Amino acid sequence: MQTAKLKRTSLYVSGASPVNMIQAAFYNEDCLVYDLEDSVPNSEKDAARLIVYNTVRYHRPAGKYVIIRVNGIYSEYIDEDLEAAVRANPDAIRIPKVEYKEEVTRICQRITDIETAAGMEVGKIEVWCNIESYLGLINAYDIATADPRVVALALGAEDFTASMKSHRTKEGLEIFYARNALLTACRHAGVEAIDAVFSDINDVEGLKEDTALTRNLGFDGKTCVHPRQIDIVNSFFTPSQKEIKYALRVLQAVEEGKKQKKGAVTLDGSMIDKPMELRAGTTLAQAEAAGINVEEELL
Amino acid sequence: MINAVGRELPEKIGNYIVKPYAGPKETIQAEHTVCSRRKPSKRTALGTKLLPDLKAAIKATGLADGMTISFHHSFREGDQIIVQVLSAIKELGIRGLRFAPSAVVNIKNPSIVDFVKDGTINRIQASGIRGELGDAVVDGLELAEPVILRPHGARPHAIETGDLSIDVAFIGASAADEFGNCTGQIGQNACGSLGYSFVDAICAENVVVITDNLVDYPCVPISISQMYVDYVVKVEQIGDSAKIGAGAARKTKNPRDLLIAQRAADVMAASRLFKDGYSFQTGAGAISIACTDFLAEHTEKAGIQASYALGGMTANIVEMHKKGLVRALLCSQSFDAVAARAIVDNPNIIEIDNSMYANMFNKSCALNKLNFGVLGALEIDVDFNINILTGSNGEMMSGLGGGPDVADGADISIVTLPIVRGRIPSVVNKVFTCCTPGSSVAVVVTEAGIALNPKHKSYDMLKEDPKKAGIKTVSIEDLLKIAYSLTGVPKPIETTDKITCIVEYRDGTVIDVIRQIKRD
Amino acid sequence: MEIKQTAMVGTLESSDIQISISPNPGKGLDIQLQSVVKAQFGDSIVATIKEVLESFGIKDAIVEAVDRGALEWIIRARTQAVCCYATGTKFDWKGEDK
Numbered sequence: 055m056q057t058a059k060l061k062r063t064s065l066y067v068s069g070a071s072p073v074n075m076i077q078a079a080f081y082n083e084d085c086l087v088y089d090l091e092d093s094v095p096n097s098e099k100d101a102a103r104l105i106v107y108n109t110v111r112y113h114r115p116a117g118k119y120v121i122i123r124v125n126g127i128y129s130e131y132i133d134e135d136l137e138a139a140v141r142a143n144p145d146a147i148r149i150p151k152v153e154y155k156e157e158v159t160r161i162c163q164r165i166t167d168i169e170t171a172a173g174m175e176v177g178k179i180e181v182w183c184n185i186e187s188y189l190g191l192i193n194a195y196d197i198a199t200a201d202p203r204v205v206a207l208a209l210g211a212e213d214f215t216a217s218m219k220s221h222r223t224k225e226g227l228e229i230f231y232a233r234n235a236l237l238t239a240c241r242h243a244g245v246e247a248i249d250a251v252f253s254d255i256n257d258v259e260g261l262k263e264d265t266a267l268t269r270n271l272g273f274d275g276k277t278c279v280h281p282r283q284i285d286i287v288n289s290f291f292t293p294s295q296k297e298i299k300y301a302l303r304v305l306q307a308v309e310e311g312k313k314q315k316k317g318a319v320t321l322d323g324s325m326i327d328k329p330m331e332l333r334a335g336t337t338l339a340q341a342e343a344a345g346i347n348v349e350e351e352l353l
Numbered sequence: 354m355i356n357a358v359g360r361e362l363p364e365k366i367g368n369y370i371v372k373p374y375a376g377p378k379e380t381i382q383a384e385h386t387v388c389s390r391r392k393p394s395k396r397t398a399l400g401t402k403l404l405p406d407l408k409a410a411i412k413a414t415g416l417a418d419g420m421t422i423s424f425h426h427s428f429r430e431g432d433q434i435i436v437q438v439l440s441a442i443k444e445l446g447i448r449g450l451r452f453a454p455s456a457v458v459n460i461k462n463p464s465i466v467d468f469v470k471d472g473t474i475n476r477i478q479a480s481g482i483r484g485e486l487g488d489a490v491v492d493g494l495e496l497a498e499p500v501i502l503r504p505h506g507a508r509p510h511a512i513e514t515g516d517l518s519i520d521v522a523f524i525g526a527s528a529a530d531e532f533g534n535c536t537g538q539i540g541q542n543a544c545g546s547l548g549y550s551f552v553d554a555i556c557a558e559n560v561v562v563i564t565d566n567l568v569d570y571p572c573v574p575i576s577i578s579q580m581y582v583d584y585v586v587k588v589e590q591i592g593d594s595a596k597i598g599a600g601a602a603r604k605t606k607n608p609r610d611l612l613i614a615q616r617a618a619d620v621m622a623a624s625r626l627f628k629d630g631y632s633f634q635t636g637a638g639a640i641s642i643a644c645t646d647f648l649a650e651h652t653e654k655a656g657i658q659a660s661y662a663l664g665g666m667t668a669n670i671v672e673m674h675k676k677g678l679v680r681a682l683l684c685s686q687s688f689d690a691v692a693a694r695a696i697v698d699n700p701n702i703i704e705i706d707n708s709m710y711a712n713m714f715n716k717s718c719a720l721n722k723l724n725f726g727v728l729g730a731l732e733i734d735v736d737f738n739i740n741i742l743t744g745s746n747g748e749m750m751s752g753l754g755g756g757p758d759v760a761d762g763a764d765i766s767i768v769t770l771p772i773v774r775g776r777i778p779s780v781v782n783k784v785f786t787c788c789t790p791g792s793s794v795a796v797v798v799t800e801a802g803i804a805l806n807p808k809h810k811s812y813d814m815l816k817e818d819p820k821k822a823g824i825k826t827v828s829i830e831d832l833l834k835i836a837y838s839l840t841g842v843p844k845p846i847e848t849t850d851k852i853t854c855i856v857e858y859r860d861g862t863v864i865d866v867i868r869q870i871k872r873d
Numbered sequence: 874m875e876i877k878q879t880a881m882v883g884t885l886e887s888s889d890i891q892i893s894i895s896p897n898p899g900k901g902l903d904i905q906l907q908s909v910v911k912a913q914f915g916d917s918i919v920a921t922i923k924e925v926l927e928s929f930g931i932k933d934a935i936v937e938a939v940d941r942g943a944l945e946w947i948i949r950a951r952t953q954a955v956c957c958y959a960t961g962t963k964f965d966w967k968g969e970d971k
Contacts, residue, residue: 071886072886072888072889072943072944072947073886073887073888073889076773076839076888076944077608077609077800080609080612080772080800080801081608081612081800100954100957100958100964101882101883101950101951101954103964104950104951104953104954104964105947105950105951107950108946108947108949108950108953109946109950111969112946113838113839113944113946134963134964134966137966138964138966141966141969141970171967171970172967172970172971173970173971280608281608281609281612282608282611285615344823345822345823345824345825346823745910745912745913746910746911746912746913747912774942775887775888775909775910775941775942775943776888776910776914776942776943776944777910777913777942839944840914840944841914841917841945843910843913843914844912844913844914844916846912846913
């Protein structure tokens with residue numbers, strides 16, 4: 055049966071901290087983001103780049119969607135970051151503070167150039183764009199559709215609220231519009247939407263409320279700032295029995311349609327399109343990740 | 354010869370006749386009569402037991418060259434009694450003693466090593482010799498016999514069979530009266546339970562109580578009764594109260610340790626044994642303390658109450674009791690000041706004899722009724738054997754404590770440890786020192802996965818319960834692979850033929866020996 | 874390649890290694906290692922450091938390493954970084970292309 059790569063939780067780990075990098079592989083996050091940007095002081099950029107490169111290229115943790123976050127598009131580090139990050143061959147490269155589609159096109163072209171030069175399969179590395187300003191948000195749909203490599207947009211609330219001159223609160227009303235706008239762009243572009251972090255690591259109840267909103271709005275996942283947040287966030291992405299049953303029926307109908315070489319497949323009178331099929335796959339992967347025996351649900 | 358955990362042992366080590374560990378026993382047939390050297394006495398007829406100083410007490414006991422002295426380790430690193438007694442003995446010119454505390458605490462200036470080097474002590478038996486002494490011993494410190502290391506449950510047995518026959522027991526107490534009634538529960542330097550000392554008081558030929566807090570007769574509560582006590586000495590200071598226990602132990606914020614603790618608690622909560630009236634022992638390591646908190650959450654959520662917690666107590670187990678999540682605490686040791694002082698005020702927190710806690714040769718011991726036991730370890734191997742003594746350079750990292758007893762006694766014993774510490778793998782091919790046989794270890798919990806022991810007596814329920822709760826497990830071989838893929842395969846530690854320590858199991862057999870480490 | 878300047882990378886935190894490298898003209902490689910895992914991994918750590926120095930063509934250098942239990946590839950990355958700094962060069966990313 056088809057399973058999707060989950061993106062419920064993304065954990066950032068600093069390329070400047072070997073001990074945290076090693077430990078990060080053992081938490082339950084779906085996506086592990088090795089960071090070269092904000093968490094690495096300027097004096098450590100070269101050393102961190104080499105540590106991340108050696109880790110991802112030669113000692114990649116099993117069972118994780120591995121991401122490298124490079125430095126800013128206009129920073130002095132971006133060229134070398136890309137040389138290293140592409141050759142390390144992660145699942146994705148995460149680009150901070152994206153505002154225009156041209157930026158994405160340019161970075162993606164560079165990735166292609168390096169893949170070609172290094173004799174790697176071209177086009178395999180995916181791209182996540184961090185949306186961290188009002189400009190990025192306005193252009194979100196264009197960014198999401200700028201290149202086939204782009205598979206996800208992630209909201210960065212701290213920088214976004216700064217660009218808006220708004221004040222960050224626990225309840226998050228100031229980013230409510232941004233969350234909806236980003237989601238709308240992602241859904242229309244057919245890419246995944248990743249919600250902003252909840253930054254108070256000691257406030258478990260606050261995290262739960264915030265994550266309930268993340269899930270109810272429709273996000274596919276959330277970025278985590280601390281390992282202790284991971285299990286809590288993951289638990290909000292556990293599908294109900296009803297959702298699992300429906301997903302199984304969708305995929306069965308698709309299977310059946312393929313066998314009978316049907317072009318269009320319907321279930322309960324409505325047509326199953328590609329996004330529906332993908333969504334069903336994600337639901338089952340979420341169920342399995344939560345320890346639910348999906349095959350048993352069929353009975 | 355080779356024992357049941359595959360360790361190569363000589364038949365005899367000096368005068369010590371090796372009884373090799375032969376595997377788990379269903380029932381223990383104890384054939385000996387309990388030995389005690391206690392004599393009826395007329396101390397009170399002399400008017401008083403109270404002597405002016407330690408030297409007077411040592412002389413009164415008739416302590417002579419080659420005899421055996423004992424202490425408890427309940428004051429931990431804050432202990433100032435051992436150093437005062439040994440200094441007085443040294444000044445009296447008594448030499449060649451056998452030093453048999455419940456555990457050796459790491460005291461400095463002078464250290465135990467200094468008393469070995471000057472000839473005051475020439476033999477040592479304890480549950481652990483962590484610190485300077487341990488490191489010196491594995492590097493070949495000159496002693497008349499190898500050190501004998503016994504888990505908590507084995508020490509009372511060795512005393513009661515006469516294998517460890519005590520001439521003078523020195524018992525530190527934070528309060529005592531002039532007739533020797535004493536306790537560790539009150540006073541400036543309260544350490545809590547004196548559970549380790551009960552057997553010494555009952556079986557030694559001479560018992561000296563040492564306190565810095567002489568109270569009016571009768572001392573209340575009475576932990577050790579006057580009927581066992583020969584002499585009482587008041588000294589200036591028995592310990593450093595800051596080091597004996599400065600409040601509750603700090604709770605870890607290390608996300609790795611919290612993850613391991615959480616998973617261990619999840620394994621317990623998933624078990625069919627986790628129901629009203631269940632029992633547990635968690636312990637005092639960082640992971641153990643965190644595990645207690647997660648277990649409390651599970652207990653509260655399930656709306657049940659544990660019947661008892663056993664062994665060493667911590668502030669958060671006391672908190673569980675106060676919340677009604679556990680009915681009674683059977684306390685053989687108090688790990689922090691909160692736990693030390695909680696016994697007096699709470700009738701359901703009971704100070705128990707270490708022998709009642711863990712001695713398998715008793716008419717029964719509390720451990721053998723235990724459902725869940727959580728243990729720490731330095732290393733575990735593919736046969737689930739545990740090393741809790743020696744580190745990656747062969748150095749003495751810790752003591753046996755009650756670990757081997759808990760693993761054997763509990764229905765489900767859970768070893769918690771990180772998969773690697775720095776570059777040191779915790780899951781290995783073969784542990785350097787085997788302290789606890791793998792057959793008694795049910796579950797290993799690491800941040801990299803949970804492994805069940807297919808050879809454990811509880812495996813039938815173990816393989817079902819976690820699965821039902823959606824807890825994933827891996828094999829111990831998988832964990833080994835993960836550990837070595839991170840660290841590489843370590844070079845074996847090289848040793849000479851000289852045996853420095855004999856490691857006894859709770860049944861008095863030899864489970865392993867520690868040979869002298871070869872240094873460049 | 875020649876050592877142009879003394880350089881140091883890494884920290885003394887657990888699972889890291891601090892490596893400093895300085896010129897040693899005409900006198901070969903002098904690697905001094907302090908490690909918490911020397912008994913079990915000392916040889917392997919020195920071998921890793923040597924291998925990286927050789928890949929940079931460094932023949933003369935004094936290397937002082939204080940290891941806090943770093944894993945092999947962390948040692949490799951730290952040594953690569955310190956070699957870049959000491960020789961005043963950038964890492965040759967193309968060097969490892971197939």
